[in-house]
Amino acid sequence: MGLIVQKFGGSSVADAQRVMNVAKIVTDTYKQGNDVVVVVSAQGDTTDDLIEKAAEINPHAAKREMDQLMAAGEQISISLLAMAIESLGFPVISLLGWQAGFNTNSIYGAARIKNIRQNRLQAELARHNIVVVAGFQGINRYDDLTTLGRGGSDTSAVAIAAALRADRCQIFTDVEGVYTADPRKVKDAKKLKEITYDEMLELATLGAQVLNNRSVEMAKKYGVELEVLSSLNPIPGTIVKEYTKMEKMLIRGVTQDKDVALISILGLKDTPGVAFRIFEKLSTKNINVDIILQSFGRDGTKDIIFTCTKDNGALAVELLENMFDDCKIVSNTNVAKVSIVGAGMESHPGTASKMFEALYDSNINIQMISTSEIKISVIIDADEADRAVSAVHKAFIPND
Amino acid sequence: MGLIVQKFGGSSVADAQRVMNVAKIVTDTYKQGNDVVVVVSAQGDTTDDLIEKAAEINPHAAKREMDQLMAAGEQISISLLAMAIESLGFPVISLLGWQAGFNTNSIYGAARIKNIRQNRLQAELARHNIVVVAGFQGINRYDDLTTLGRGGSDTSAVAIAAALRADRCQIFTDVEGVYTADPRKVKDAKKLKEITYDEMLELATLGAQVLNNRSVEMAKKYGVELEVLSSLNPIPGTIVKEYTKMEKMLIRGVTQDKDVALISILGLKDTPGVAFRIFEKLSTKNINVDIILQSFGRDGTKDIIFTCTKDNGALAVELLENMFDDCKIVSNTNVAKVSIVGAGMESHPGTASKMFEALYDSNINIQMISTSEIKISVIIDADEADRAVSAVHKAFIPND
Numbered sequence: 038m039g040l041i042v043q044k045f046g047g048s049s050v051a052d053a054q055r056v057m058n059v060a061k062i063v064t065d066t067y068k069q070g071n072d073v074v075v076v077v078s079a080q081g082d083t084t085d086d087l088i089e090k091a092a093e094i095n096p097h098a099a100k101r102e103m104d105q106l107m108a109a110g111e112q113i114s115i116s117l118l119a120m121a122i123e124s125l126g127f128p129v130i131s132l133l134g135w136q137a138g139f140n141t142n143s144i145y146g147a148a149r150i151k152n153i154r155q156n157r158l159q160a161e162l163a164r165h166n167i168v169v170v171a172g173f174q175g176i177n178r179y180d181d182l183t184t185l186g187r188g189g190s191d192t193s194a195v196a197i198a199a200a201l202r203a204d205r206c207q208i209f210t211d212v213e214g215v216y217t218a219d220p221r222k223v224k225d226a227k228k229l230k231e232i233t234y235d236e237m238l239e240l241a242t243l244g245a246q247v248l249n250n251r252s253v254e255m256a257k258k259y260g261v262e263l264e265v266l267s268s269l270n271p272i273p274g275t276i277v278k279e280y281t282k283m284e285k286m287l288i289r290g291v292t293q294d295k296d297v298a299l300i301s302i303l304g305l306k307d308t309p310g311v312a313f314r315i316f317e318k319l320s321t322k323n324i325n326v327d328i329i330l331q332s333f334g335r336d337g338t339k340d341i342i343f344t345c346t347k348d349n350g351a352l353a354v355e356l357l358e359n360m361f362d363d364c365k366i367v368s369n370t371n372v373a374k375v376s377i378v379g380a381g382m383e384s385h386p387g388t389a390s391k392m393f394e395a396l397y398d399s400n401i402n403i404q405m406i407s408t409s410e411i412k413i414s415v416i417i418d419a420d421e422a423d424r425a426v427s428a429v430h431k432a433f434i435p436n437d
Numbered sequence: 438m439g440l441i442v443q444k445f446g447g448s449s450v451a452d453a454q455r456v457m458n459v460a461k462i463v464t465d466t467y468k469q470g471n472d473v474v475v476v477v478s479a480q481g482d483t484t485d486d487l488i489e490k491a492a493e494i495n496p497h498a499a500k501r502e503m504d505q506l507m508a509a510g511e512q513i514s515i516s517l518l519a520m521a522i523e524s525l526g527f528p529v530i531s532l533l534g535w536q537a538g539f540n541t542n543s544i545y546g547a548a549r550i551k552n553i554r555q556n557r558l559q560a561e562l563a564r565h566n567i568v569v570v571a572g573f574q575g576i577n578r579y580d581d582l583t584t585l586g587r588g589g590s591d592t593s594a595v596a597i598a599a600a601l602r603a604d605r606c607q608i609f610t611d612v613e614g615v616y617t618a619d620p621r622k623v624k625d626a627k628k629l630k631e632i633t634y635d636e637m638l639e640l641a642t643l644g645a646q647v648l649n650n651r652s653v654e655m656a657k658k659y660g661v662e663l664e665v666l667s668s669l670n671p672i673p674g675t676i677v678k679e680y681t682k683m684e685k686m687l688i689r690g691v692t693q694d695k696d697v698a699l700i701s702i703l704g705l706k707d708t709p710g711v712a713f714r715i716f717e718k719l720s721t722k723n724i725n726v727d728i729i730l731q732s733f734g735r736d737g738t739k740d741i742i743f744t745c746t747k748d749n750g751a752l753a754v755e756l757l758e759n760m761f762d763d764c765k766i767v768s769n770t771n772v773a774k775v776s777i778v779g780a781g782m783e784s785h786p787g788t789a790s791k792m793f794e795a796l797y798d799s800n801i802n803i804q805m806i807s808t809s810e811i812k813i814s815v816i817i818d819a820d821e822a823d824r825a826v827s828a829v830h831k832a833f834i835p836n837d
Contacts, residue, residue: 053493087513093453095520102523105531106516109509113487116506120495123502131505136580157580180536180557 039204040162041066044076044172044194049209049268050114051081060121062209062271063167067127072162074201076172076194077118079110100145101181104174108134108182111171111190119169130161131169135182139175139193147186148175150193153200162201170197188249195252199259206261208248209268214275215240215247218291218430222423225436228274229289231281236289237263239378239412253277281380287388288379291430293422297327298350299369299404302357304338306364312341318356324349327374328407328416338364342405344374344416372404373422376414377429383410395432401425439604440562441466444476444572444594449609449668450514451481460521462609462671463567467527472562474601476572476594477518479510500545501581504574508534508582511571511590519569530561531569534582539575539593541583548575548583550592553600562601570597588649595652599659606661608648609668614675615640615647618691618830622823625836628674629689631681636689637663639778639812653677681780687788688779691830693822695773697727698750699804701742702757704764707733712741718756724749727774728807728816738764742805744774744816772804773822776814777829783810795832801825 043063050056059075067073078084087106091098112133119131138154161168172190175183185192191208198206212220213228215237220226232240234257241250247265256263256277266274305311312331319326330342345353347370354368382388389406392413396403401424405416417425443463450456459475467473478484487506491498515531522529538554561568572590575583585592591608598606612620613628615637620626632640634657641650647665656663656677666674705711712731719726730742745753747770754768782788789806792813796803801824805816817825 053490056494090453090513090517091520094456094517095524097524098520099523102516102519102531105519105533106513109512109516112509112512113490113506116502116509117490117494119502119505120491120498123499124495124497131502133505133582182533 038070040072040074040201042074042076042194042198042201042203042206043209044190044207045078045209045268046190047078047081047084047114048211050077050118056114056117056121059118059209059268060125062268063118064122064125064127067167072165074158074162074168074170074197074203075118076170076190076197077111077114078172078190079107080114080117083110083113104145104148104182104184107184108171108174111173115169115171122167122169127167128165129167129169131171132157132161133171134174134193135176137168137170137197139196141175141177141183141185143177143179143181143183145183148177148183150175150185150196153196155200158197158201188251191249191252192255195255195259195261195263198261199255203261205264206256207264207266207274208252209266209271210247211267211269212247212265213267213270213272214265215277215290217289217434218426219293223291223427223430225430225434227434231276231278232289233281233380234277234279235411236378236380237277239376239409240290240292248277287381287385288377288433290378291426291433292376292378293426294374294376295419295422296346297344297370297372297374297416298347298353299342299344299372299416300350300353300357301340301342301367301369302361303340303365303367304363305341305361307333307337307339311339314360315341315357318360319345319353322352322356324353328405328414330405344372344405371419372416373419373425374414374416375422375425375429376412377433378412380411382413389413391432392429395428396425399424399428401428438470440472440474440601442474442476442594442598442601442603442606443609444590444607445478445609445668446590446611447478447481447484447514448611450477450518455668456514456517456521459518459609459668460525462668463518463522464525464527467567472565474558474562474568474570474597474603475518476570476590476597477511477514478572478590479507480514480517483510483513504545504548504582504584507584508571508574511573515569515571522567522569527567528565529567529569532557532561532571534571534574534593535576537568537570537597539596541575541577541585543577543579543581543583545583547586548577550575550585550596553596555600558597558601588651591649591652592655595655595659595661595663598661599655603661605664606656607664607666607674608652609666609671610647611667611669612647612665613667613670613672614665615677615690617689617834618826619693623691623827623830625830625834627834631676631678632689633681633780634677634679635811636778636780637677639776639809640690640692648677687781687785688777688833690778691775691826691833692778693773693775693826695819695822696746697744697770697772697774697816698747698753699742699744699769699772699816700750700753700757701740701767701769702761702764703740703767704738705741705761706763707737707739711739714760715741715757718760719745719753722752722756724753724756728805728814730805744772744805771819772816773819773825774814774816775822775825775829776812777833778812780811782813789813791832792829795828796825799824799828801828
């Protein structure tokens with residue numbers, strides 16, 4: 038008994054049958070005595086279809102008009118879902134982003150939620166309606182439609198859960214929860230019962246794209262308890278919250294990320310401020326640098342090595358070649374980042390050495406290392422990534 | 438130099454190429470120094486596609502949700518048209534029905550416009566924007582989306598023209614104007630330069646579906662000068678206004694309508710109130726009766742004969758059979774109504790006889806006759822309708 042916010046992505050409502058499946062999940066929750074607010078994305082490929090239509094007419098269209106166009110996607114999915122819920126005999130109403138009170142700033146295509154006017158939402162809940170809300174969209178101070186950008190529907194769901202102080206925000210996806218490793222690749226991968234916001238954020242950054250980071254950050258900020266679960270098999274999933282019981286696990290997950298370019302600047306003159314100049318330059322072009330390593334050569338020069346995403350790699354090399362004549366710049370995109378994440382490792386000094394031992398035993402060479410309080414990452418050869426994840430997973434995750 | 442409202446239907450914006458064609462017409466008008474407001478329908482089959490999606494999920498969906506769904510159609514077409522106009526280098530903004538200030542009542546699916554809040558429209562025109570407005574849709578007092586029903590976009594265009602006191606409201610269609618007869622059937626059919634509101638209303642009722650009647654009525658009420666013209670060949674079309682020069686034409690058009698059922702109630706007892714009872718009964722089932730004829734038989738009985746649309750015919754027979762045991766009810770759906778329309782005929786007493794003569798000369802038998810101030814209709818055999826229209830057209834329209 039409580040207030041539950043449920044979010045379903047585009048693939049969950051892709052066709053009539055799936056819309057009916059979602060209606061079933063929603064009404065089952067309502068039947069258990071809960072108030073239910075459902076946040077939905079646009080159906081399946083609708084968003085891509087609309088983008089294509091626009092590109093055919095004007096590939097550089099004003100973002101305001103793109104948002105006006107895109108917002109039609111969720112308008113279709115919410116009304117269809119409301120009709121499906123109605124057909125099962127339950128009271129329901131669909132609300133567009135602006136009808137549900139989503140006030141945003143005016144950055145079209147990537148708007149931020151400023152606040153949620155709750156009067157309409159509260160009124161519909163008071164009438165015992167199941168409320169179906171269009172995710173991803175809002176309205177700015179000029180009464181123009183805006184969209185929240187990538188992962189926007191997750192953010193919409195968490196924002197509503199925060200505003201209404203919901204008891205839980207359930208994010209339905211095509212996986213059954215958060216796993217200790219990619220279950221398609223690591224057969225012993227386990228579904229986690231619980232995970233902290235910080236661990237979830239690290240896992241998302243490291244390539245386990247289950248939840249959008251912005252929504253996890255918002256959930257953390259407002260203390261919204263999240264649950265990641267499957268719309269095809271709605272058994273209990275993974276709860277994301279502030280503190281968790283440790284489940285005797287030192288780490289929560291092993292991930293790999295192959296979208297990595299390793300850039301080496303070799304033989305730099307060792308003058309003050311050279312590192313600052315390099316990374317300042319990269320930041321002007323919005324190149325996010327991940328791991329940085331600096332080492333000194335014998336002849337009074339130094340080497341600076343860093344990683345960024347593959348699509349930024351070429352641009353980074355180009356920028357740097359114009360800065361220095363007297364050094365060698367090498368780019369390697371055949372690398373992967375393998376990481377372990379877990380709030381428990383802070384108080385366990387042997388965690389890093391245990392990871393390195395597992396890799397050594399598998400004869401995998403480590404090129405770079407980076408550590409934070411709840412994460413250890415290594416850069417290795419891309420071809421060895423799968424083998425590395427399996428080895429590290431086996432070393433850390435108890436196999437029962 | 439003035440303010441022009443232009444309306445384009447769904448087929449005019451069916452694909453990228455047609456959207457660009459509309460953008461060209463709009464910007465040509467703007468380049469001539471006019472302020473331009475464009476009203477657009479949903480693209481081609483979008484509306485039908487959305488109806489189908491809904492029917493698959495819930496064939497009896499709440500009308501509020503149907504309107505929420507349908508309104509997405511124009512949202513797509515206005516943003517695409519705005520992008521097309523932008524690509525030609527002109528300032529433009531798209532507005533949804535509610536953004537353009539369309540306040541309606543709450544009859545979902547067939548809402549009536551109550552008023553248009555003009556502040557946003559006026560502000561955008563003051564910024565010299567071309568304003569693209571979603572036709573067919575508005576918002577009610579609960580902030581819920583509504584649609585105006587059949588022909589709604591024409592009504593939207595006329596309502597905006599009335600509110601803004603536009604100099605002209607151009608309705609772009611797939612024909613080049615209003616013709617004296619269907620040009621596909623009558624080779625001498627002529628495009629009219631001008632026609633009165635009343636004549637246009639009669640022509641629409643009689644099956645020449647160029648303009649929706651509701652929009653013509655509204656145009657008449659607010660004195661909005663309409664022009665019907667082609668989006669594929671935008672040469673001057675037909676102006677619809679209060680008074681016209683007569684152009685030496687007695688009549689403006691000859692039309693035929695085959696959606697007619699002729700119902701005969703034969704041998705009724707001649708008791709008072711019998712006609713009243715019949716038509717009261719029919720009106721309770723929303724059966725609109727067109728022409729009525731009553732005649733007396735020799736034996737103290739009477740016959741009542743009337744016409745209605747074909748789909749109402751069967752229902753009418755069923756209703757009447759339960760009312761009377763002692764008379765014979767015959768339904769004939771193989772009939773057509775051929776009519777002439779023209780404000781000039783009022784002052785020309787010979788008009789009717791000229792029409793009947795033309796039919797007699799072609800050996801066409803008249804079954805019923807109905808006349809009004811600006812219209813004469815006859816019911817004839819359906820198979821002779823085309824021949825009748827040609828004969829009457831030839832008799833009245835000067836062939837230059």
